[in-house]
Amino acid sequence: MSGVALAAIGVSFACAPSSVPADSTTTAAIASEALMAHARVLAADSLEGRRVGTPGNAKARAYVVRAFQDAKLRRFGDSFERPVQAMSPRDSTMRSAVNVVGMVRGRTNPDRYIVVTAHYDHVGIRQGEIYNGADDNASGTSALIEIARWFAANPPASSIIFASFDAEEGGMVGSRGFVASPPVPLASIALSVNMDMVGRNARNELYASGTSHYGFLRPYLDSVAARAPVTLRFGHDDPRGPRSDDWTSQSDHASFHSAGIPFIYFGVEDHPDYHRPTDDVERLMPDFFGGAATTVLEAIRIFDRNLQTIDSRPR
Numbered sequence: 001m002s003g004v005a006l007a008a009i010g011v012s013f014a015c016a017p018s019s020v021p022a023d024s025t026t027t028a029a030i031a032s033e034a035l036m037a038h039a040r041v042l043a044a045d046s047l048e049g050r051r052v053g054t055p056g057n058a059k060a061r062a063y064v065v066r067a068f069q070d071a072k073l074r075r076f077g078d079s080f081e082r083p084v085q086a087m088s089p090r091d092s093t094m095r096s097a098v099n100v101v102g103m104v105r106g107r108t109n110p111d112r113y114i115v116v117t118a119h120y121d122h123v124g125i126r127q128g129e130i131y132n133g134a135d136d137n138a139s140g141t142s143a144l145i146e147i148a149r150w151f152a153a154n155p156p157a158s159s160i161i162f163a164s165f166d167a168e169e170g171g172m173v174g175s176r177g178f179v180a181s182p183p184v185p186l187a188s189i190a191l192s193v194n195m196d197m198v199g200r201n202a203r204n205e206l207y208a209s210g211t212s213h214y215g216f217l218r219p220y221l222d223s224v225a226a227r228a229p230v231t232l233r234f235g236h237d238d239p240r241g242p243r244s245d246d247w248t249s250q251s252d253h254a255s256f257h258s259a260g261i262p263f264i265y266f267g268v269e270d271h272p273d274y275h276r277p278t279d280d281v282e283r284l285m286p287d288f289f290g291g292a293a294t295t296v297l298e299a300i301r302i303f304d305r306n307l308q309t310i311d312s313r314p315r
Contacts, residue, residue: 028297030146032290036281038067038142039199039289042120043134043281050133051124052097052167060120060141064100064164067145071152073102073162076183084177088170097121097166097174101183104151106159112307113188115161115261116300117175117252118144118195119168129277134284136274137168139199140267143293150297156304158190165252168196175252179259190311191217192256192263193300198292199284201268206230206292208299209247212237214262216313220302221264228298229291236269262310266296 041047041063047056065080076082082099100120106112118140122133132138141164148162161183165174179186198206211218211234218234225232236247248254253263273279303310 028150028294028301030143030150030290030293030297032286034146035139035142035199035289035293036284036286038145039134039138039281039284042138042141043132045130045132047132049124049131050120050122052121052170052173054124056124057121057166061098061100061164061166064120064141064145068100068102068148068162071102071145071149073148073152074105076101076103082178082183084174084181086173086176086180088173090171095167095170095173097177099166099174099178100164101178102148102162104148104155104160104162106157107155109158109307111188112158112190112311113161113184114158114191114193114300114303114307115163115189115256116144116147116193116195117163117165119165119174119252121166121169121174123169123275126277131275131277132280134279134281135197135199135268135271136279137196138281139197139284139289140195143195143198143296146293147297147300151300156301158304158307160300160304168252172252172255175255179255186259186261189256189261190307191303192253192261193296193303194251194253194263194265195267195296196251196265197267197274198296199289200271201285201288204230204288204291205233205268206295207233207236207267207269209235209237209265209267210253210263212239213248213257214264216310217262217264217303220306220310221299224295224299224302228295230288230295232295264299266292266299
C-alpha cells in the first residue's frame with residue numbers, strides 16, 4: 001500500500017456497500033451508493049486534489065490498492081503498484097508515475113485481454129484552492145473499482161486488466177508508461193475501455209467515443225444503448241471536425257490508440273465545473289452516476305462475450 005495507511009485517508013473501505021450480484025445470471029448493475037462512497041473519499045479535501053507526486057495522490061493510490069485487494073484481483077508480480085516513466089508531450093520531459101494494475105483471469109480465453117482504465121490523479125491546489133476533481137476523475141476511478149468487483153465475482157470469458165492510471169493530467173504519463181512497458185504482450189490486448197468523467201450530466205447523456213475509428217464496435221454499443229439506463233450517444237471522435245470537438249487524444253485511451261489498439265472512451269461533455277475548484281462530490285448526480293457505470297459494465301460484458309469475433313474483424 002505504498003506506505004500510506006488506509007486509516008490516514010479518514011474512512012474505512014468497508015463503508016462502500018457492495019454492488020456485486022450473487023452470480024453471473026443476476027442482472028448486472030452498479031449501485032450508486034457504492035460509487036458515491038468511493039468518490040467521497042477520492043474527492044475529499046484531505047487529498048488536496050491528488051496531484052501527481054503529492055501525499056494526497058499517494059492516499060488516493062492507497063485507496064485504489066486496498067479496493068483491488070478487497071476485490072481479490074490478481075497482481076502482476078508482488079504488488080498492484082507499477083511505477084512507470086514516460087515522456088510528457090506537455091514539455092518533452094521524462095516524468096514518473098505510479099499506476100495501480102490488477103486482473104481478473106478469463107475462463108475460456110485467458111490469453112486475450114480487455115484493458116479497462118480510469119485515471120486517479122487530478123491537478124492539486126492552485127492559488128490556494130483545492131481542485132478535488134470529483135467528476136474528473138474520482139468518478140471514473142470509482143466506477144473502475146465497482147466494475148472490477150463485479151467481474152471478480154463473475155469471471156469473464158477473456159481476461160480483463162483493470163488499470164488506474166496516474167499523471168493523466170500531466171500528459172497521460174501513466175498510460176504512456178503502461179503501453180511502453182505492459183504487464184502482458186501488447187499484441188494480446190484486444191481492446192481498451194477508458195472512463196473519464198462519468199459522474200454527472202443534466203441531460204442524462206453518456207458518450208461512447210471511438211466508433212469513428214473502430215466502426216466494427218458500433219453494433220455492440222447499439223445493443224447496449226437500446227436498454228441502457230442513460231442515453232448513450234456517439235461522437236466527439238471525428239478527426240475531420242474541429243480539433244476541440246475530437247476527444248481521440250484527450251484522455252488515456254489515446255495511448256492505446258497510438259499503439260493500434262481499438263478503444264472506446266466513455267465520458268460526458270464538459271460542464272461548468274470542469275477543471276474548476278467547484279468540481280466537488282456534492283455536484284455529482286448519483287442516479288446518472290450509477291446508470292453510467294452500469295452502461296459501461298454492460299458494454300464490457302458484451303465486448304467480452306464477442307471478443308473472438310471482434311478479434312477477427314479488420315481494423
